[in-house]
Amino acid sequence: MNKIEAKNVDVYYGAKQALFDINMDIEANKVTALIGPSGCGKSTFLRCLNRMNDVIDICKVSGVVKINDYDINQKDTDVVRLREKVGMIFQKPNPFPKTIYENISYGPEIHGIAQSKSEMDNIVEESLRKAALWEEVKDRIHEPGTGLSGGQQQRLCIARTISIKPEVILMDEPCSALDPIATAQIEELIDELRKEHTIIIVTHSMSQAARVSQNTGFFHLGKLIEVGSTDKIFKNPTQQQTQDYITGRFG
Amino acid sequence: MNKEERLIKRYKAEKRFQFYGKAAIFMALLFLVVFLTKIFSTGYTAFQKTWLVIPVNYNADLLYLDPDKKPTTEDINDADFYEFGIETFINLDPDASEDQIMELKKMFAFTFERELKYYLLDNPDSFGKTVDVKLTASDDLDQVFKGNYPRDIPENRRRASDYQLKIFDKLNEDGRVISEFNASFFTNADSREAELAGIASSFMGSLFSILVCLSIAFPVALLAAVYLEEFAPKNRFTDFIEVNINNLAAVPSIVFGLLGLGVLLAVFGLPRSTPLVGGITLSLMTLPTIIIAARASLKAVPPSIREAALAMGASRMQTTMHHTVPLALPGTLSGTIIGLAQALGETAPLILIGMVAFVNTIPGTPMDPAASLPVQIYIWAESAERGFVEKVSACIMVLLFFLIFMNLGAQLIRHKFEKKWN
Numbered sequence: 001m002n003k004i005e006a007k008n009v010d011v012y013y014g015a016k017q018a019l020f021d022i023n024m025d026i027e028a029n030k031v032t033a034l035i036g037p038s039g040c041g042k043s044t045f046l047r048c049l050n051r052m053n054d055v056i057d058i059c060k061v062s063g064v065v066k067i068n069d070y071d072i073n074q075k076d077t078d079v080v081r082l083r084e085k086v087g088m089i090f091q092k093p094n095p096f097p098k099t100i101y102e103n104i105s106y107g108p109e110i111h112g113i114a115q116s117k118s119e120m121d122n123i124v125e126e127s128l129r130k131a132a133l134w135e136e137v138k139d140r141i142h143e144p145g146t147g148l149s150g151g152q153q154q155r156l157c158i159a160r161t162i163s164i165k166p167e168v169i170l171m172d173e174p175c176s177a178l179d180p181i182a183t184a185q186i187e188e189l190i191d192e193l194r195k196e197h198t199i200i201i202v203t204h205s206m207s208q209a210a211r212v213s214q215n216t217g218f219f220h221l222g223k224l225i226e227v228g229s230t231d232k233i234f235k236n237p238t239q240q241q242t243q244d245y246i247t248g249r250f251g
Numbered sequence: 252m253n254k255e256e257r258l259i260k261r262y263k264a265e266k267r268f269q270f271y272g273k274a275a276i277f278m279a280l281l282f283l284v285v286f287l288t289k290i291f292s293t294g295y296t297a298f299q300k301t302w303l304v305i306p307v308n309y310n311a312d313l314l315y316l317d318p319d320k321k322p323t324t325e326d327i328n329d330a331d332f333y334e335f336g337i338e339t340f341i342n343l344d345p346d347a348s349e350d351q352i353m354e355l356k357k358m359f360a361f362t363f364e365r366e367l368k369y370y371l372l373d374n375p376d377s378f379g380k381t382v383d384v385k386l387t388a389s390d391d392l393d394q395v396f397k398g399n400y401p402r403d404i405p406e407n408r409r410r411a412s413d414y415q416l417k418i419f420d421k422l423n424e425d426g427r428v429i430s431e432f433n434a435s436f437f438t439n440a441d442s443r444e445a446e447l448a449g450i451a452s453s454f455m456g457s458l459f460s461i462l463v464c465l466s467i468a469f470p471v472a473l474l475a476a477v478y479l480e481e482f483a484p485k486n487r488f489t490d491f492i493e494v495n496i497n498n499l500a501a502v503p504s505i506v507f508g509l510l511g512l513g514v515l516l517a518v519f520g521l522p523r524s525t526p527l528v529g530g531i532t533l534s535l536m537t538l539p540t541i542i543i544a545a546r547a548s549l550k551a552v553p554p555s556i557r558e559a560a561l562a563m564g565a566s567r568m569q570t571t572m573h574h575t576v577p578l579a580l581p582g583t584l585s586g587t588i589i590g591l592a593q594a595l596g597e598t599a600p601l602i603l604i605g606m607v608a609f610v611n612t613i614p615g616t617p618m619d620p621a622a623s624l625p626v627q628i629y630i631w632a633e634s635a636e637r638g639f640v641e642k643v644s645a646c647i648m649v650l651l652f653f654l655i656f657m658n659l660g661a662q663l664i665r666h667k668f669e670k671k672w673n
Contacts, residue, residue, distance in 0.1 A: 057485055081564070096559060160559075160563065
């Protein structure tokens with residue numbers, strides 16, 4: 001079953017075209033990795049899926065992006081509702097300069113999810129548990145989130161995102177600022193989260209794509225060159241460019 | 252040049268650079284110390300006031316009151332204390348000639364009538380008795396006593412005559428000249444007589460002006476900055492506005508004074524010489540300073556925080572109010588305090604809107620006429636009497652303390668917010 005369908009997506013930054021006619025289907029409850037050399041447009045594509053490109057003044061997106069069969073690029077799409085359904089993790093951990101508790105309670109609070117203090121406490125604990133952070137921070141959840149280590153901060157951001165139970169989680173190179181141990185923890189977590197969420201991850205590391213994803217899309221110069229199951233892309237790609245990139249001849 | 256020599260040269264260059272830096276700091280400190288020493292050494296005497304303690308006979312006949320009846324408050328208020336005062340002064344030198352009597356009178360502040368009356372009102376038991384009463388000395392004698400007046404120059408170039416000095420020295424020998432803390436400097440409004448002039452009016456005027464200025468400039472500037480930085484589209488029009496704000500910050504303050512005069516007073520007919528008009532005029536001047544500071548602090552908030560909030564499904568308004576503005580607040584507050592400190596020291600625009608008027612009442616509201624501290628300094632610095640010289644320095648000290656107090660407040664607020672957000 002396809003969670004997301006992108007049809008004829010073009011993206012322009014001013015006069016420069018960043019994405020050319022992207023057509024891609026993303027399966028539910030699977031991890032889809034987007035790989036490709038720097039500047040190939042994979043992050044741009046990711047940001048099309050929760051309309052984060054709206055923030056950039058000069059960015060123009062055309063084409064159809066359907067999530068649950070609903071086109072999110074319509075004029076009257078409520079981006080607040082959209083982003084409630086489609087969460088995002090960024091390259092650099094970006095916890096709010098508030099306490100760990102407040103970081104997680106923020107989402108449920110603005111969306112009115114928790115009715116009482118005890119319900120909120122439960123959401124915070126559950127989110128931290130799911131992000132495999134609870135045991136490490138349970139004694140100091142009222143301390144600043146910015147005081148955590150890089151890996152912990154990134155897991156805090158994941159906990160923050162899953163606190164409002166999004167259907168889709170977008171991850172933009174979530175491990176690029178982390179050390180190998182923290183990376184391994186996040187990767188384990190991604191596999192766990194897949195049961196309840198559809199995950200799309202942009203990564204520079206091909207080994208990471210191979211480890212965590214079921215499907216992979218390869219981008220190059222703003223075009224989607226090839227998409228398919230991770231096994232197939234890494235072992236038996238149909239395109240020469242994919243083959244060259246996988247084997248490390250460029251990129 | 253070999254490698255070793257180059258290395259030595261580099262170390263030397265660094266040492267030289269550090270020396271220049273230290274020298275610069277030393278220079279700045281030296282100027283500060285000279286400035287403060289000058290202000291304090293000239294001004295500290297203004298906090299002391301000279302009194303002459305003289306025997307006063309509250310004789311019923313001299314006051315034209317009934318000697319057998321205890322006078323009521325009304326009787327005392329109606330009594331003539333001028334003639335009574337003159338009679339009292341004559342007692343200091345019973346042989347005084349007509350001219351000398353006038354000189355005796357001039358040894359005291361012209362408020363002697365009131366002082367004699369209030370003493371009797373406060374101590375009704377002294378009626379019919381001779382008691383020692385403390386009267387404010389004239390500013391000439393005040394200056395003589397403080398040593399600010401040379402006594403050895405020819406009499407015709409002195410304000411205190413030989414005769415006055417003779418009487419004064421006699422009083423001094425008897426221990427009847429005393430120097431006490433000058434409370435009236437803080438409680439009195441301005442006066443033409445140096446010994447009576449105080450800063451109450453100008454202090455309250457400054458305080459009200461700053462409050463009016465703050466309550467207008469801060470919210471307007473914050474809203475403008477937030478809109479421009481977070482919501483407004485980046486186009487020619489907003490560029491134009493930005494250029495104009497920067498220009499506005501560089502406009503000489505006297506132009507804002509003319510604006511206040513031409514618009515606030517002439518068109519809207521607001522009351523002249525009031526802290527209300529002063530505050531509005533100053534707020535126009537402070538506005539661009541705060542907007543620029545607020546925009547800089549908003550720009551300094553990392554975009555990742557905005558992205559984090561937006562990705563959580565916060566609206567732009569929520570992102571701004573929950574995250575961006577609170578993070579930008581410490582910087583904005585610092586800018587606000589800098590702007591207000593500038594406004595506090597501003598003289599030119601206030602002169603144009605009439606706050607330079609001689610005000611001898613203490614304002615109770617921003618709608619009452621008042622002076623302001625810097626204008627008060629200007630008015631006193633223009634005055635000829637020797638007594639105002641120390642007052643100018645004292646007023647500068649008060650202004651400096653006001654500023655230090657404000658900056659301290661800003662630091663505290665900043666500290667509190669930064670602790671909360673980092």
